[in-house]
Every structure is written in C-alpha cells, then in structure tokens.
Amino acid sequence: MNxxxxxxxxxxxxxxxxxxxxxxxxxxxxxxxxxxxxHCLHCGSDCVASVTTPDMPAEDFLxxxxxxxxxxxxxxxxxxxxxxxEPLMRKDLTDIGRALHERGYRWGMVTNGLALTEKRFRELRxxxxxxxxxxxxxxxxxxxxLRQHPLAFEGAIRAIKLCAADKNLTWDVVTxxxxxxxxxxxxxxxxxxxxxxxxxxxxxIDPMGRAAANPELILDDDQFRHLMDFIVSEREAGRHVxxxxxxxxxxxxxxxxxxxxxxxxxISVASILIDGSISACTSIRGKYYQGNIYKDSFWQVWxxxxxxxxxxxxxxxxxxxxxxxxxxxxxxxxxHLRREDGSxxxxxxxxxxxxK
Amino acid sequence: xxxxxxxxxxxxxxxxxxxxxxxxxxxRQLLYGPDPVVKYGCPPDTTVVALYGVNxxxxxxxxxxxxx
Numbered sequence: 235m236n237x238x239x240x241x242x243x244x245x246x247x248x249x250x251x252x253x254x255x256x257x258x259x260x261x262x263x264x265x266x267x268x269x270x271x272x273h274c275l276h277c278g279s280d281c282v283a284s285v286t287t288p289d290m291p292a293e294d295f296l297x298x299x300x301x302x303x304x305x306x307x308x309x310x311x312x313x314x315x316x317x318x319x320e321p322l323m324r325k326d327l328t329d330i331g332r333a334l335h336e337r338g339y340r341w342g343m344v345t346n347g348l349a350l351t352e353k354r355f356r357e358l359r360x361x362x363x364x365x366x367x368x369x370x371x372x373x374x375x376x377x378x379x380l381r382q383h384p385l386a387f388e389g390a391i392r393a394i395k396l397c398a399a400d401k402n403l404t405w406d407v408v409t410x411x412x413x414x415x416x417x418x419x420x421x422x423x424x425x426x427x428x429x430x431x432x433x434x435x436x437x438x439i440d441p442m443g444r445a446a447a448n449p450e451l452i453l454d455d456d457q458f459r460h461l462m463d464f465i466v467s468e469r470e471a472g473r474h475v476x477x478x479x480x481x482x483x484x485x486x487x488x489x490x491x492x493x494x495x496x497x498x499x500x501i502s503v504a505s506i507l508i509d510g511s512i513s514a515c516t517s518i519r520g521k522y523y524q525g526n527i528y529k530d531s532f533w534q535v536w537x538x539x540x541x542x543x544x545x546x547x548x549x550x551x552x553x554x555x556x557x558x559x560x561x562x563x564x565x566x567x568x569x570h571l572r573r574e575d576g577s578x579x580x581x582x583x584x585x586x587x588x589x590k
Numbered sequence: 591x592x593x594x595x596x597x598x599x600x601x602x603x604x605x606x607x608x609x610x611x612x613x614x615x616x617x618r619q620l621l622y623g624p625d626p627v628v629k630y631g632c633p634p635d636t637t638v639v640a641l642y643g644v645n646x647x648x649x650x651x652x653x654x655x656x657x658x
Contacts, residue, residue: 242610249603252596488611 235485243487243563246494250565254501254544259307259536261498263505263516264295266330267319271348273382276410276445290508292330294527298506299337302532309338313365316341317505317516322349328361335362342366344408347393348386355396365404367435368393372415372422380410380451391429398430406433408478411461412451419464423473436461437478440571441579442517455585462586465490480571481582482564499569500524500543504536512536514543517570543569554581558589 267289270277303312314334321327321343334341342365371380374387381387397405407426409415415422419436426434438458439451453461461477466489468475477483477490479498487494499514507513512525512535524539525532542548549555549566558564560583566572571580583589 238610242607245603245607245610249600249607252600252603256593256596256600494607494611 239485239488243494246496247562250496250501253496257501257536257540257544259303259312259504260502261313261315261504262303263315263317263503264290265317265319265505265507265516266290266292266295266321266327267323268508269323270318270320271323271383272320272346272386274444275380275382275448276412276439276451287508289324290506290510292326292333294510295330295506296333298527298532299334299339302527304337306533310340312339314339314341316343320346320349322354328354328357331358331361331363340364342404344369345393346381346386346390348383348389350389350393350396352396355393359400359403363403366397367406367408368397369410370394370407370422370426371410371412373418373425376414376418379414380412394426394429394431406435407431408435408437410439410451411436411453412439413453413457414450416453416457416460419461423468423475427473432474434473434475435478436465436475437480440480442570455587458582458585459587462486462490480568481580482560482567484560484583484586484588486586487563495564497565497568500540504540506532512539514540515568515570519570519572519574521574522569522572548576549578552577554578554584554589558583560589 268287269289299314316327316330322345324330327343331341341362343363344367347368347370368390369381370387370390371377377387377390378384394407397403409422411419423434438453438461439445441452445451462483465475465477466486469489476492477486479491479495482495483490499518503514505513505516506527507516507523510527510529511520511523512527512530512532513523522542525535546565549572550561555561555564555566555578564583567578567581571578573579581589
C-alpha cells in the first residue's frame with residue numbers, strides 16, 4: 235500500500251470518528267412494500283412474505299417525517315429512498331413522492347424498471363423524483379434468468395432509455411455480477427454505454443437471502459479480484475464504473491470507488507422497515523433493529539440508539555477481526571454482513587488475499 | 591459549537607482525502623455528477639456534500655418543481 239493511500243485512510247478514520255459523533259441523518263430508507271413483480275434468484279430480502287405482508291400506510295411514514303424528523307433536519311440535505319420490494323408496486327407512489335417533495339425532501343428509488351412506463355416516469359418526475367437506479371444484471375438471457383421474468387430485460391432497457399433522455403435526473407445502473415456474467419463485463423458495458431449509461435455501479439452478491447442457497451450466484455475469490463481489476467481499468471479509461479459501497483478493499487481503496495470505504499449504517503443512514511422497525515440499511519439483520527415507529531420516538535432512537543453501529547469495537551472481539559491490522563480502516567466490514575450472532579459472513583480483504 | 595468545529599474539521603479532512611486519492615480520471619464525475627455512496631438498494635445521492643461534507647461546486651439543478 236502506498237504512503238498517500240495510507241495517510242488518506244488514517245484521515246478517513248479521523249473523519250469517520252467525527253462523523254459518528256455528529257451522526258447527521260442524510261439518507262433515510264423507507265421499506266414501503268414487500269410486494270415485487272419479479273422473483274430474483276438473488277433477492278436479499280427474500281420477499282416470500284410479499285403476499286401476506288401489507289404495505290405500510292403512507293400516512294404512518296409521513297407522520298414520522300412531519301413530527302419526528304422535519305423539526306430536526308434541513309429537508310434539503312436528507313435523501314429519502316423509497317425501497318421495497320419493488321417501489322413501483324405502490325399505486326400511491328407518486329402521491330407519496332409529491333408529499334415528500336412539498337416538504338422539501340429529495341427522494342429517489344431503485345427499480346427493476348418493469349413497471350416504469352413513460353407515463354409513470356413523467357408523473358414521478360413531476361412529483362419530484364430526483365434520483366433513480368435501474369437494475370440491469372447482464373445481457374438479455376442472463377438478466378432474465380436472474381430476475382425470473384421474461385420481460386425483465388425489456389423493462390430495464392426501457393427504463394434506462396427514459397433516464398438517459400432526462401438531463402436533469404441523477405441516475406445510474408447497478409449490476410449484480412455473478413458467475414455467469416463475470417466474463418461478460420466488457421460486453422455488458424458496451425451494451426449499457428450504447429443506450430446512454432454514464433454511471434455504472436457493480437457489485438458481487440452476498441450469501442444472504444435466496445442467494446445463500448445458490449453458489450452459482452456468488453463470485454469466487456479469483457473472480458472477485460478480476461472484478462476489481464476490471465473496475466480499475468475502466469476508471470483509468472475514463473469510464474465511471476464503481477464498486478458498491480460495501481467492504482473494505484485494501485489496496486483497491488481509492489481506485490474502484492469515488493470515496494474511501496466506510497459503512498455509514500447508523501451514522502448517516504437510517505431506515506424505517508415495513509413493520510415500523512427502525513434500522514439502518516434495509517438488509518441488516520433483525521438483531522440490530524433499534525426500535526419501532528409504532529412504539530418509539532424515531533428521533534430519540536436516532537439520537538440515543540445505534541450504539542452498536544457507532545462504536546464497533548465489539549466486532550474486534552472475535553475472528554476474523556480480532557488480530558486484523560486493517561481493523562482501524564475497516565471496522566469490521568459492513569453492518570449488513572453481520573449475522574444475528576455477531577459473526578462476519580464475508581471479509582472482502584480476505585477475498586483479496588490481503589489480510590497478512 | 592463542538593458540532594460546528596467537528597463539521598469544519600471534517601470538511602478539511604474530506605478535502606485532504608480528495609487531494610490524496612480522489613483526483614483520478616473520474617474527478618469530473620466526482621465533483622459534478624452522481625455520487626453513488628451507498629450500497630445496492632439505494633439510488634445515487636445527489637450531492638458530494640452528503641459523503642465528505644466537502645464544500646465543492648456541485649452542479650445541481652435548483653430545487654424546484656419539475657412541473658415548471
């Protein structure tokens with residue numbers, strides 16, 4: 235590791251410690267529905283409960299916004315991410331978005347694009363939609379295989395083209411790279427760039443949810459290193475390709491993302507889940523939930539809870555972090571990679587062979 | 591007061607980090623484009639400020655109704 239990177243990592247550590255004390259709420263996920271119109275093989279939330287779990291009423295969420303959050307923040311500085319399931323399954327999405335926009339919040343969503351018609355897109359933009367990510371997991375055959383829907387690719391491409399034609403929208407494409415697609419990255423890039431994509435975020439699939447039972451989805455260590463090298467070469471060529479935020483990446487830090495690694499869960503990121511639970515990123519295990527909007531004050535929880543997120547020294551008590559020299563920079567990897575029993579399900583540094 | 595000081599320190603730290611490792615071939619996007627700071631499940635944030643608190647000239651459309 236070169237000296238510049240090492241200094242930057244120490245400065246980042248200092249910045250992160252300050253940020254923990256400040257813990258400004260900057261991103262709020264709302265798991266608005268568990269319903270979904272596809273049945274992805276890699277679904278992290280494993281939305282099998284989608285039929286039986288009702289959507290959270292919009293008024294419940296907006297009550298928290300109005301009474302618990304707005305009095306304490308500048309709405310312009312908070313991005314609300316309407317999450318799912320598939321957010322477009324909610325017929326009142328436009329109304330909810332407009333309500334947030336009128337309150338001064340920026341809002342965005344991630345979608346598979348299947349239900350994003352031109353009319354719906356226009357309505358959402360008029361309701362203040364500021365940021366959107368379209369999931370596209372490969373060329374047609376592999377995308378359909380992963381999404382388990384014959385029109386999934388067509389829908390994603392249509393959505394991408396709608397975004398590309400809108401010059402005032404912040405958007406990107408995210409791709410779950412798996413064993414089927416790891417050797418097709420240049421072809422996928424060419425396809426995406428040919429329809430107007432300029433920002434592409436890629437990531438591996440974590441062994442959780444449905445993906446845990448399907449090893450074909452998960453990259454092996456060599457493939458993971460290949461993915462890192464691919465991103466480095468793309469960025470050197472001037473294309474904005476990034477790895478997702480998860481995972482401390484050792485010598486790849488500063489080369490595959492626009493920022494150094496940090497897990498912002500519980501530090502600047504919170505979530506309200508479908509049952510009202512208060513958490514950080516939506517994929518974090520239930521043990522780490524901090525309260526529930528139907529019983530607790532969201533803001534009190536945000537201010538006084540999240541202790542295990544803001545002081546991660548507990549992660550250093552067990553392997554593989556116990557004797558790891560990178561802990562100062564990594565702090566136990568992402569919160570979403572911690573199992574209920576506190577153990578770590580995936581160490582990116584180990585995958586890269588850089589733990590020594 | 592303490593919060594204000596910490597915020598200012600963080601802005602300085604963010605600038606130093608950018609200077610050390612951030613200014614690569616993607617600098618333009620870093621400063622003026624989407625800032626995908628968060629993991630899958632989240633759309634890109636619309637400001638660099640959200641991540642580093644760096645007071646940089648992020649070119650954003652004004653916060654107005656898109657009906658206009």
